[in-house]
Amino acid sequence: MTKVTVVGAGNVGATCADVLAYREIAQEIVLLDIKEGVAEGKALDIWQKAPINQYDSRTVGSTNDYSKTANSDVIVITSGLPRKPGMTRDDLIQTNAGIVKIVTESVVKHSPNAIIIVVSNPLDVMTYQAHITSKLPRNKVIGMAGILDTARYRAFIAEELNISPKEIQAILLGGHGDTMVPLPRYTTVAGIPVTELIEKSKLDAIIERTKSGGGELVKLMGTSAWYAPGAAAAQMVEAILKNQRRVFPVCIKLEGEYGIDDCYLGVPVILGKNGVEKVLELDLNADEKALLEVSRGHVKEVMAVLDNLAKA
Numbered sequence: 001m002t003k004v005t006v007v008g009a010g011n012v013g014a015t016c017a018d019v020l021a022y023r024e025i026a027q028e029i030v031l032l033d034i035k036e037g038v039a040e041g042k043a044l045d046i047w048q049k050a051p052i053n054q055y056d057s058r059t060v061g062s063t064n065d066y067s068k069t070a071n072s073d074v075i076v077i078t079s080g081l082p083r084k085p086g087m088t089r090d091d092l093i094q095t096n097a098g099i100v101k102i103v104t105e106s107v108v109k110h111s112p113n114a115i116i117i118v119v120s121n122p123l124d125v126m127t128y129q130a131h132i133t134s135k136l137p138r139n140k141v142i143g144m145a146g147i148l149d150t151a152r153y154r155a156f157i158a159e160e161l162n163i164s165p166k167e168i169q170a171i172l173l174g175g176h177g178d179t180m181v182p183l184p185r186y187t188t189v190a191g192i193p194v195t196e197l198i199e200k201s202k203l204d205a206i207i208e209r210t211k212s213g214g215g216e217l218v219k220l221m222g223t224s225a226w227y228a229p230g231a232a233a234a235q236m237v238e239a240i241l242k243n244q245r246r247v248f249p250v251c252i253k254l255e256g257e258y259g260i261d262d263c264y265l266g267v268p269v270i271l272g273k274n275g276v277e278k279v280l281e282l283d284l285n286a287d288e289k290a291l292l293e294v295s296r297g298h299v300k301e302v303m304a305v306l307d308n309l310a311k312a
Ligand SMILES: NC(=O)C1=CN([C@@H]2O[C@H](COP(=O)(O)OP(=O)(O)OC[C@H]3O[C@@H](n4cnc5c(N)ncnc54)[C@H](O)[C@@H]3O)[C@@H](O)[C@H]2O)C=CC1
Pocket: 007, 008, 009, 010, 011, 012, 013, 032, 033, 034, 035, 038, 078, 079, 080, 081, 082, 083, 092, 096, 099, 102, 103, 118, 119, 120, 121, 122, 123, 144, 145, 148, 176, 223, 224, 225, 226, 229
């Protein structure tokens, strides 16, 4: 039996659980939240949709009872505050660091062999928090951001060209924030380099919109996005449970790749039954290297904030 726990039954967590269920990615999905009754209610609601949408994955809710999460294959951590207009993701660190730490300790106790996918923000540093708290190997504690960021980028390109988003392939590096590094050199439309189809000024504008894609939605809705983020996390779960060995940009601790050590950043990886099976290293040009260095510097600063919080 395949079992997935989603911690946090808010917007992203509930969406992720719903996708995992209706696409029958896992046989059992436990949705857990600290708020009394919310996870039970949403799990029941998703289960009651099964006869309509025709799936048999079972969703189960839990108010902070981690025994129900025992022996999960994958844990998705979405618990924590989302940002409001005017905030950066980094502004969430103080509250979310505590939440991610306690949640990680609790899930690992009941599922010591699980693979952990972190969604809570600030993403790269919350992945760091979950990794050091869980003491699991780095391939088993990874962050979701790159699938979402490339999805936004791909959607904007599809809109510009008036073609199906299915045709667009892209990779992206760096932290989940304004310093992320979309890579036009590695972006194709049915195999055609995007640079042959979209003029530079338009592509630059798409890249800028992608970098602030989360903020655009926060401004519109007063809170952050959930449909694409929930689906992106579910896609990572699917690649792991089905050992698909798909190539996705994923946040992981770098240990020398790209000349970077001891920093949590998004890079292309092969995702399979062991989590990250391999980090793929691209041969970056000088401009791309410089952008990645800026992103590394920023994530390192926020990692230092977490280190200081831990000492306080
Ligand atoms: N990595 C990414 O690309 C994305 C990250 N996010 C982040 O995901 C997180 C969740 O966002 P939303 O679902 O929109 O927020 P939300 O407020 O709708 O849901 C968060 C849930 O976490 C629960 N929670 C808080 N403390 C908990 C604890 N100790 N144990 C269990 N549950 C707890 C809350 O009760 C709430 O139901 C935020 O930090 C947000 O910034 C959101 C979108 C994309």
